[in-house]
Amino acid sequence: MAGPRISRSTSSASSLTFDDYSLYSNLSEEELLQLAIERSLTDTHGNTTNTTESNTITANNTISANTPSCVQPSHCPDKLNPAARNTNQLSHRAQNSLQAQTTAHYSSPNPPPQKPPDPKTFDGTISLFVTGSGKRMVAYRRHDGSLVHICPEPEEEEEPLFKAIREGDASRVKALAMCPGTNLMLPSKPGWLAVHQAAWFGKETCLRMLLSAQPGMINKRTERGETALLVAVSREHLGCVEVLLGRGADPDIPNYDKETPLYKACERSNPAIVAVLLNHGVVANTRCIQGWTALQEAVSRNNVEICEMLLKAGAKHSISNMYGITPLFTAAQSGQLATLRFLLKHGADINSQAADGATALYEATKNGHEQAVELLISQNADANKPGKRGLLPLHIAAQRGSDIIVSMLIPATSKARVRRTGISPLHMAAERNRDDVLETLIEAGFDVNAQLSEEWSRLYEDRRSTALYFAVINDNIDAVRMLLTAGANPNLDVFKPLMVAARQGCIQTITLLVEHGAEINATIPTHPTTFPAVYMFSMKYLPMFKYLLDHGGNALSCFNCVYGSSPHPPIKTSRTERGELHDIDQVVPRRGIQFCEMISVPSICRWAGPIIDVLLDYVGHVTLCSRLMEHLDSYSEWTCIKEKAAPPRPLLQLCRLQILQLVGRHRLKKLPLPGGLIRFLQHQELMQTD
Template identity: 30%
Template sequence: MEDVDRCEEELIEYAIRESIRDSSIDSIQTVSGDYLRIVTAIEQGDVCTLQELSGLQAFTERDSRGWLPLHRAAVQSQEQVLNQVLLASFDVTVEDVTADGDTALILAVQEGLLENGSYDMVSTLIICGAFVEQVCLKKWMAIHEAAKVGCSAILVLLLRHGAKVTAVDGHNVTPLGIAAEYAHAEVLDILIKNGGDVNAKAYNGDTVLALRTFIPITTKRAIRLSGQSPVHSAADGGNVDCLELLIEKGFDVNAQLDTHISENYGDMRRSPLYFAVSNSDVTCTEMLLAAGAKTDLDPYELVRLLLSSGAEVNCYFRMISDTVFPTALQYCLRDHMMLRLLLNNGYDVDKCFLCNHGNGQDMDCDSWVDYHHNHRITLFYNQDYRASFCEIISLSSVVNLAGSVVQMLLDYVRHPRICPNLLRVLEKQKEWPDICDILVMAAVPFPPTLKHYLTYREYNEYGGSAASHS
């Protein structure tokens, strides 16, 4: 069906082009002698004769195709000729159309070659008030025609005078799609720089750009100057086929938005993965991850987005290690901002203070072994045992973090229980004096507002809801 439509369009365009080049016998038979004299003077570039003929009613006369002398002047190469015809056509406007719905501007753009004066014709018509977004019967605008003929100078001229890169024809095709179809790399470059949508879709659901044609003729410089990668657009639009092709062609799945684009989003997103996750697009998310998308390009925004979308902050991942406390905490012990984000979203802090060391028992050394090999720590785990927070934080790899982490956790518990093992670790930390003060305050019934002030809660990076149990 698509091939049939394309064939019909090509036949229509061929007929139009032929009618522009040749005057038919029927046309000659239906016009006056004055009209023929005017047309002859236009074709010969005879400005003097046109001046002599000024004032004749024949300047408002049309041939069988609906062409005025103005339309014929728009497709020739001499600017002086067009100027003279415009002066003589006082009862005609530049918006008058042919039988095919083409204005003089669209006809001039269709010629589209600098060497034949088309740029000057287009410029003159615009100066005289031609509307750059006038639609012809094909539902094309002048910018579509410029994208087809590949004249970048005329395209820039149209854009400068209000033409839109987002303009669509009757099939919802943009100028970018037209330029890609006809493989005009320079025009593609200009359109992308001016905001052309590389993922726009036609009404039939097909991606407008024939990506396999588009990719090799688009320069990396054009993509860089646009401030975003096609991968962002594919992920944002949920276009699985485009995303798959872009990945196949080696586009960077970790490309980041330029700052001036990222700032347009309230969450300051940067990565294609963030777009997919924010759209709840499981398929695109899986494709990006499988292609090597990094999850740490938008770490806080991604976690916050997942939590706001209902992700369970208190879930357990028991395949690697089984803990008494919800698993996520052990992965952000070194990142206090991420830790605060978890705590502010309902993390079950109480379980960090549950263990079997209340009677002064030592750590079960058969459960966890701190083994040093090549300056790396390997943990051998007994699967029948659930590790407590005090055991994890006592490991030599993270024991130096114990003071700062526990100090933050204490902001979120009402009656903390510090076991002997954890106490021995904390007493060696520089934060121990502050922790002692917090423990004292926890035992005294201060008003909640005062307690928040004393524990610096108002300086929380992520603000918002306080822990319900603090």
Template identity: 30%
Template sequence: MSKISPLVAAILNDQYDLATLLLRYNAKVDQIGPLNRTALHESAFLGLENFVYLLLESGANPNASDIKQKTPLALAAQNGHLNVVEVLIQKGAHVWCESESGTILFDAAASGNPDIISLLLDHGADPNVPLYSGHLPIHRVAYHGHILALEHLIPVTKLNAVKESGMSPLHSAAAGGHAQCVEMLLKAGYDPNFMLHPRVRRNYDDERRSALFFAVSNNDLQCTRLLLDAGAMVNQDPMNCLQVALRQGNYELINTLLKSGANVNYYSRVNTNHFPSALQYALKDEVMLRMILNHGYDVKRCFDCPYGDSSHDYPPWTNSVIKDMVFCEVITVAWLKHLSAQVVRIMLDYTDHVSFCTKLKDTLEEQKQWPEICHIQRNARSLKHLCRLQIREHLSRLRLRAPVFISFLPLPPRLKDYLRYKEYDVFSQGSNA
């Protein structure tokens, strides 16, 4: 392993006069030390402009490469040392050099210094050279939230280079949680529905595609709203964005997605139940439960048990059992059965008469809500409730997913509210309280 030279030791200890003396007595200005770095590398890394100038005047090579192929310019740029970058460029440092971590412009994107970015671009640095992973400098500044640097890179980054990278800087900005960057990119014309290329998606277990998914995964309401307002489609990812929001329990985020048409009747790709998967995250929370029911959740699937009044005898453990777990099996497990009657009672607000299989009925009979459930089941539902069910049925669940459809109906506001189950909108009632 190379030892630190006296010249580098003088620099690291900020001994300018000693460094000058060593150079006067013919100290090797480009002597290689640890990591194959020269004295100029160390000075540039630390941003020591006076030492950099001294070394260059003494004949130091401005384009020497260390063990990772980084030049002094790359080290100065990545650490945001503008004055050192200026001196190195003036003395012949190449702006187009590449190291294991990418171009010098990509290194500069880490610090996000807009003046360094601008200087490198003015001297011919190419913003469209990707890292081996496909990332461009614009992706890096967007992820780190360097808004001024992003402003410099947007006009010079080619859309074809972005497409070839397989990811949009919107993905990066949303992943980093930087709403200002998201907004700037949207205003610049970046597509909110640009999907990750399959080779990029493979890096994520959930195979996410959209920038919206990154925002929702971060529980980031501001970025989510910006993307949705710009036209981001809400049901494009293999794992539904609504599922992520429900799992996090963020009411505002859930409400925002629902009002933008999130599909409440999605089925999870893993361990698919016989009923839409959104319910499993809302069983313990009436606010979330009412939110999905108000937006057209298919309640009937929950009472669609193939065993009915007969004994619930199951076949041996097979894939078909895992993929088609019925509601009565889920809600009657030991740690959920105490919720069963409350959940069923709420569901009855969104249905006509339903039939209970023996397994579900046996569990419900043990709960305090059972008399009320029996009363509802024995008596005819009100005509206005039945009319509401019929109208909502004719609207179809696709239209119920986007509440704006109901607003276009030629009906009085109070009737529209009734169709939307406004009296059961616990979330809005709590927000206005």
């Protein structure tokens, strides 16, 4: 008979009838067993007749087993004596009776056996899977896929010696260890010897017996490179540690991560074990695979007692790991105030830098450890050492929004050093909407008009340069107001903050910018236009558009066209998914984009009539070019707008323009004129005439 084929799966196996076992992964063990019983019945190769025959055979076997041998029927029916025939008749009656009882009692007439088949002799497939509750199961199947048996996976039998050690049965351990046939150097699993088992469970007596029987295994290592001593230290079994060290265990053998018993004791923050190891002469400055020493591990656990023992034993606080990080740096990074103070007291270099240039102060700031920052500054830590990005601790504090740390760092930071970095803490605070920090920096006298260096500005596609730009693009009205009040110039960026506010449709920001001198008629050097560039972003919002015109926007430039009444060349545009500005980018005449070309962009042309109508209120005699006329002719209700532009313009309109030109908008309110006339001059209310 062929041996069984075993397949293993962690989450699923073949189904009870070639289905996915994951369908049954949420069933309990009892439910799986019941399902297996029911499914096994449907997999039999018989029909109802076969089932009846099976019941008959079962009944016959039952009667045969219970009938005395002197009255059992012969194999030959011809030779049945009367007593046998009577017995046979009785047997048939009993058979029918038992069959009825069997059908009534069992859920199926042929339940599978409870005992699983022998895996060594089973002819079929054995599949392992895990239920949803984590129960490991095994299923036995025939080659045609039908289920034979399903049950929990049998647990691996524990070796007697290791079981005795786990249970702490010292007498049994002694008997097994001293048995001539026991090989104590034979592991129960990769590298795991009896001595490791005793160290793991903290069985000191068993450990002594094992070492007495086989001293040579004291420094043997597991598959992870752990000696029994390292295992005992990891499990914090002080007694086992003392036993092993007393029997001559090497205290400096590391695991495969180069972690020594001393390192593990510091990791567990166990001063008693550290003291025992140091008393046995362990090397204090051994590094792990990442370059950490035992002292650095003790510092990260904020255990001053262990740190003091290590320094007395010769540990050095100047040793850095593979990233150039010293124990002092670790204490500052994790905010461990006690060990930070301890290391500073014992002469650790407060300004040592990691491989990326960061100092202890830089890391304490980055992680928001206020008390650590305060301690370092009080000990004269240099706040002007930058990290790898060129940023100072003050920049990092502003970026994090740590107002208290910013306040502590400002007196310790050189403003000249800040300027050399090419970026102001104001930029960092405005970019992250740190309004409290922004206010603190402004009050400390940082320049609100500081601009990004070319290197920093190139990091942004729009080439922004001021903190005000960051505040505007974030729609942070409070920050905008704060910066403008402090004297921020709204006209320093290449792409003006006013244009950003118009594009975002924020009338509050636009009002603040205009009130503080934002240049409405500015253009974009990279996208030249013959009219104010801000109109490109405000024309669809007529109240905003009118506000800009009311406050000095140049309307006359919108009617200047080189083609005049002559036909215009076709506009070559292509729609993109990146927004309106990129619709405009597609039109790039050498002379700059004209207003009539801009208003013909598909995303704007539907508002052409109302836009022209508003512009006509701010100009005198103008001539509409052929393209503007085409727009007005495209919609019948815009005919009145075309008539409004036809000469001559009303005298009242011409007088308003002349007065504005002579007096200026800012002086209108000082004129001794009625309020209605002032409002008319300001385009706030049209005067009615008879």
